[in-house]
Amino acid sequence: MSQAVGHRIGPRRRLAIxxxxxxxxxxxxxKYLGLAALFPIPFAxxxxxxxxxFLAAGAIVSGFGIVLERLTxxxxxxxxxxxxFLVVSATWLLAAGFAALPYxxxxxxxxSSPIDAYFEGMSGFTTTGSSVVSDLAEINRSLGMWRQxxxxxxxxxxxxxxxxVLPRLRVxxxxxxxxxxxxxxxxxxxEHIRSTARKLWILYVGLTALQVLLLALVGWIGIDDxxxxxxxxxNAFATMPTGGFSTLPRSAEGFSPTSQWILAFFMAVxxxxxxxxxxxxxxxxxxxxxxxxxxxxxxxxxxxxxxxxTAMLWGYGIAEGEEAVRAAVFQTVSIxxxxxLASADFAIWPVLLLLSLxxxxxxxxxxxxxxxxxxxxxxxxxxxxxxxxxxxxxxxxFVMPIRLNGSPVDExxxxxxxxxxxxxxxxxxxxxxxxxxxxAITGAGLGALDAxxxxxxxxxxxxxxxxxxxxxxxxxxxGDASKLTxxxxxxxxxxxxxxxxxxxxxxxxxx
Amino acid sequence: MKVFLIGAGQVGTTIVEALHEDHEITVLDNEASRLRAIAxxxxxxxxxxxxxxxxxxxxxxxxxxDLVIACTSRDEVNLVAGMFARREAxxxxxxxxxxxVEYVELWRGGQLDVDFVVSSELETAFAISRIIGVxxxxxxxxxxxxxxxxxxxxxxxxxxxxxxxxPLRDAELPGDSTVAAIIRQDETILPGGDDVIHTGDRIxxxxxxxxxxxxxxxxWAGGGAVRDVVVYxxxxxxxxxxxxxxxxxxxxxxxxxxxxxxxxxxxxxxKARVYNATGFDPDFxxxxxxxxxxAGIFAxxxxxxxxxxxxxxxxxxxxxxxxIAHEAVSVAAxxxxxxxxxxxxxGVTAEEIVxxxxxxxxxxxxxxxxxxxxxxxxxxxxxxxxxxxxFRDMPVxxxxxxxxxxxxxAIFPHGDDVLQVGDRxxxxxxxxxxxxxxEAL
Numbered sequence: 001m002s003q004a005v006g007h008r009i010g011p012r013r014r015l016a017i018x019x020x021x022x023x024x025x026x027x028x029x030x031k032y033l034g035l036a037a038l039f040p041i042p043f044a045x046x047x048x049x050x051x052x053x054f055l056a057a058g059a060i061v062s063g064f065g066i067v068l069e070r071l072t073x074x075x076x077x078x079x080x081x082x083x084x085f086l087v088v089s090a091t092w093l094l095a096a097g098f099a100a101l102p103y104x105x106x107x108x109x110x111x112s113s114p115i116d117a118y119f120e121g122m123s124g125f126t127t128t129g130s131s132v133v134s135d136l137a138e139i140n141r142s143l144g145m146w147r148q149x150x151x152x153x154x155x156x157x158x159x160x161x162x163x164x165v166l167p168r169l170r171v172x173x174x175x176x177x178x179x180x181x182x183x184x185x186x187x188x189x190x191e192h193i194r195s196t197a198r199k200l201w202i203l204y205v206g207l208t209a210l211q212v213l214l215l216a217l218v219g220w221i222g223i224d225d226x227x228x229x230x231x232x233x234x235n236a237f238a239t240m241p242t243g244g245f246s247t248l249p250r251s252a253e254g255f256s257p258t259s260q261w262i263l264a265f266f267m268a269v270x271x272x273x274x275x276x277x278x279x280x281x282x283x284x285x286x287x288x289x290x291x292x293x294x295x296x297x298x299x300x301x302x303x304x305x306x307x308x309x310t311a312m313l314w315g316y317g318i319a320e321g322e323e324a325v326r327a328a329v330f331q332t333v334s335i336x337x338x339x340x341l342a343s344a345d346f347a348i349w350p351v352l353l354l355l356s357l358x359x360x361x362x363x364x365x366x367x368x369x370x371x372x373x374x375x376x377x378x379x380x381x382x383x384x385x386x387x388x389x390x391x392x393x394x395x396x397x398f399v400m401p402i403r404l405n406g407s408p409v410d411e412x413x414x415x416x417x418x419x420x421x422x423x424x425x426x427x428x429x430x431x432x433x434x435x436x437x438x439x440a441i442t443g444a445g446l447g448a449l450d451a452x453x454x455x456x457x458x459x460x461x462x463x464x465x466x467x468x469x470x471x472x473x474x475x476x477x478x479g480d481a482s483k484l485t486x487x488x489x490x491x492x493x494x495x496x497x498x499x500x501x502x503x504x505x506x507x508x509x510x511x
Numbered sequence: 512m513k514v515f516l517i518g519a520g521q522v523g524t525t526i527v528e529a530l531h532e533d534h535e536i537t538v539l540d541n542e543a544s545r546l547r548a549i550a551x552x553x554x555x556x557x558x559x560x561x562x563x564x565x566x567x568x569x570x571x572x573x574x575x576x577d578l579v580i581a582c583t584s585r586d587e588v589n590l591v592a593g594m595f596a597r598r599e600a601x602x603x604x605x606x607x608x609x610x611x612v613e614y615v616e617l618w619r620g621g622q623l624d625v626d627f628v629v630s631s632e633l634e635t636a637f638a639i640s641r642i643i644g645v646x647x648x649x650x651x652x653x654x655x656x657x658x659x660x661x662x663x664x665x666x667x668x669x670x671x672x673x674x675x676x677x678p679l680r681d682a683e684l685p686g687d688s689t690v691a692a693i694i695r696q697d698e699t700i701l702p703g704g705d706d707v708i709h710t711g712d713r714i715x716x717x718x719x720x721x722x723x724x725x726x727x728x729x730x731w732a733g734g735g736a737v738r739d740v741v742v743y744x745x746x747x748x749x750x751x752x753x754x755x756x757x758x759x760x761x762x763x764x765x766x767x768x769x770x771x772x773x774x775x776x777x778x779x780x781x782k783a784r785v786y787n788a789t790g791f792d793p794d795f796x797x798x799x800x801x802x803x804x805x806a807g808i809f810a811x812x813x814x815x816x817x818x819x820x821x822x823x824x825x826x827x828x829x830x831x832x833x834x835i836a837h838e839a840v841s842v843a844a845x846x847x848x849x850x851x852x853x854x855x856x857x858g859v860t861a862e863e864i865v866x867x868x869x870x871x872x873x874x875x876x877x878x879x880x881x882x883x884x885x886x887x888x889x890x891x892x893x894x895x896x897x898x899x900x901x902f903r904d905m906p907v908x909x910x911x912x913x914x915x916x917x918x919x920x921a922i923f924p925h926g927d928d929v930l931q932v933g934d935r936x937x938x939x940x941x942x943x944x945x946x947x948x949x950e951a952l
Contacts (some may be wrong), residue, residue, distance in 0.1 A: 397787050
């Protein structure tokens with residue numbers, strides 16, 4: 001089989017991976033991904049806006065995919081563990097380009113430069129929600145819906161979707177899925193990956209539909225005038241994938257308190273483990289929630305951070321009563337789950353509050369959620385590792401397995417978590433340095449904390465940073481070097497760094 | 512009764528020793544030398560063959576057996592032999608020995624088609640847990656679903672003065688218990704109110720579990736219940752012991768030399784503290800205060816290591832040591848070395864299996880002092896001449912009733928109590944008297 005491929009493609013050097021097989025799968029994924037561009041077309045027709053940018057973007061990406069598939073036809077149908085890293089990494093780069101096409105083709109006043117469009121595309125698919133759009137009014141409704149929709153597609157994972165739908169990924173898909181699904185493991189639903197992928201997507205679609213209905217209801221009975229059906233859908237698309245693109249110039253500030261509470265609730269839901277929710281809600285085993293250590297810590301962190309933020313807001317006199325609680329809960333949940341919507345302009349809050357939000361950027365959602373960043377379970381396990389280290393300082397002979405929900409965690413997994421966190425901090429520091437230097441050169445006016453936050457917010461797929469890049473501002477003023485850096489951070493952050501770093505090693509490519 | 516035994520190893524030999532006088536025994540084994548050894552000591556039929564071969568089993572006459580015991584050291588052989596025996600001898604009671612606790616659980620769940628599954632590891636763990644519960648006892652056994660406990664105690668200088676040198680009727684003894692026997696050198700006294708316990712005696716007490724603990728407190732300088740132990744060795748035996756003790760709320764530390772074994776034990780026993788260490792390093796013993804534990808259980812695979820580790824732990828101040836003696840001969844060596852209690856897993860297993868060979872009216876039997884004494888659990892018949900008799904009127908015949916179970920409740924009888932039909936009687940007797948006792952009740 002590989003001999004035949006060898007004749008056709010003729011790899012010049014001995015590679016350690018089967019590039020044609022990987023390219024073939026990327027092509028197949030692109031072919032189907034192009035269909036996503038059909039989604040905003042009804043909106044374009046309804047609002048009498050041009051629909052051809054979507055049609056063209058879909059045709060270009062699907063056509064590109066078909067070409068890739070044809071070029072590599074005859075390649076192995078299955079990709080192995082090694083090829084999986086290339087497939088996942090490349091597919092996500094491609095997806096961001098796909099998302100950028102309609103922005104470029106529309107050639108509106110916003111997102112006309114390729115870097116800006118690609119930034120917005122990457123931000124959408126990685127569910128970051130950082131935006132370079134300085135004036136949302138200049139984005140028409142169908143393009144705006146496309147922007148929201150990319151978040152929703154990226155939230156549960158385009159490859160997880162492909163596994164759920166495409167028969168060819170039934171075998172060998174586990175590695176792909178583990179590279180894409182956030183968190184260290186997917187042990188919760190021990191089933192065939194295909195049925196797991198389907199269940200995750202069904203739950204995801206169901207929760208999104210529920211949120212749309214609730215928000216639309218709030219608008220319909222007149223509690224919230226801003227919450228039109230369009231806004232309900234667009235904001236659900238920003239919430240369930242923990243995306244964070246706002247549809248209004250001042251994010252969620254313009255919505256009524258009721259709508260904000262609904263948004264906050266669904267942000268918290270989106271940051272919880274979907275497999276756990278499937279067990280707890282669909283299979284009606286609510287005790288699973290109580291027994292899950294990560295879920296308990298997730299809720300506890302949210303409550304403590306919300307309470308502390310409430311106290312600070314009240315203490316500083318920024319807000320009082322229900323308003324203070326709501327502002328605290330909304331911002332805490334939004335930043336911690338890496339959504340990035342805002343019900344208040346926290347960029348103008350005192351530095352103590354900024355620091356606490358900054359710290360929350362490193363918490364993230366649960367494993368198996370749509371949230372990004374380091375994730376609660378890794379903090380939990382690392383905490384246990386530290387405790388063990390201290391115990392072993394006293395008694396070096398002490399054998400203590402790290403346990404999660406009572407079962408011992410493999411030492412390899414424990415090591416990989418430690419490695420991930422080190423890589424994460426390394427990427428964040430390097431990213432922040434580049435952004436700070438670039439900002440100093442171009443005079444974009446980001447302070448030290450702003451640059452640190454900008455790096456953390458993009459790597460963690462959160463969305464807003466501080467200063468001019470705060471929740472009501474945009475990243476538009478930043479230099480191209482910063483934007484390219486942040487594109488890389490968003491990409492690496494969404495794939496949890498390791499698949500990206502693996503591609504940079506010589507050992508990956510060469511025998 | 513016709514007993515068919517598969518396996519002529521240590522367990523098999525011990526079973527033969529206990530049963531050969533009253534039963535017709537056939538022993539099957541694949542090693543001629545073992546069969547020769549066993550045939551030289553006891554009057555049994557031997558058959559050289561494979562326990563996993565249905566043909567060999569049939570030829571050896573398993574079909575006519577009333578009780579089939581598969582007690583080789585290999586689980587798989589025992590399982591297969593038990594399965595074939597069930598087919599060949601449909602009416603027989605089938606008992607198999609296993610070293611895997613999982614098979615015991617399978618059997619309890621009705622998944623194994625044999626009558627009883629006896630696990631050396633579990634039986635050893637239970638034996639140790641009984642010893643830990645009554646630390647002063649050399650040996651204890653429980654009867655009647657744990658309502659009655661029989662304990663054998665050595666009396667030394669530590670014993671409370673209220674017990675020593677006072678006639679039993681005046682001594683301050685725990686209620687709900689009877690001193691069933693005083694063993695003084697080679698003499699056995701079935702005591703009355705006038706008899707006196709002296710230092711150097713060994714006594715057998717039958718009583719409630721609470722009374723057994725009270726006796727332990729009276730006789731042991733270490734005081735009350737054991738709350739923390741150190742288990743050396745985290746293999747199958749050590750892990751089974753640790754699990755049983757942890758279930759009773761006792762804190763357990765384990766010492767295991769092999770890193771993989773230590774990790775496995777730590778994975779399986781979240782509540783235990785596991786050290787990866789040999790246990791022979793004085794610095795380690797000192798630093799972790801191993802000697803401060805109330806009891807040490809030495810369950811490593813090697814008897815010599817168990818003995819050495821126990822002695823070393825005693826040097827570090829350990830007050831109470833229990834060692835596993837895999838070889839029967841080690842029991843004496845351990846005792847000589849000053850180890851408080853020795854447990855021979857094969858002996859414990861054999862004792863458990865021997866219970867199945869007794870009269871169906873008799874639920875359980877324990878052996879004391881090797882095989883010199885037995886404690887029986889017999890249900891009285893209508894034809895028994897002792898039914899309707901008050902305890903004070905019963906003759907003394909080398910046996911003594913320690914407790915009766917009436918309507919599911921244990922009663923520790925006094926002179927006025929009267930034996931009734933259907934009472935379960937826990938009776939201490941010289942082994943030679945046992946058949947007579949069963950007959951008489």
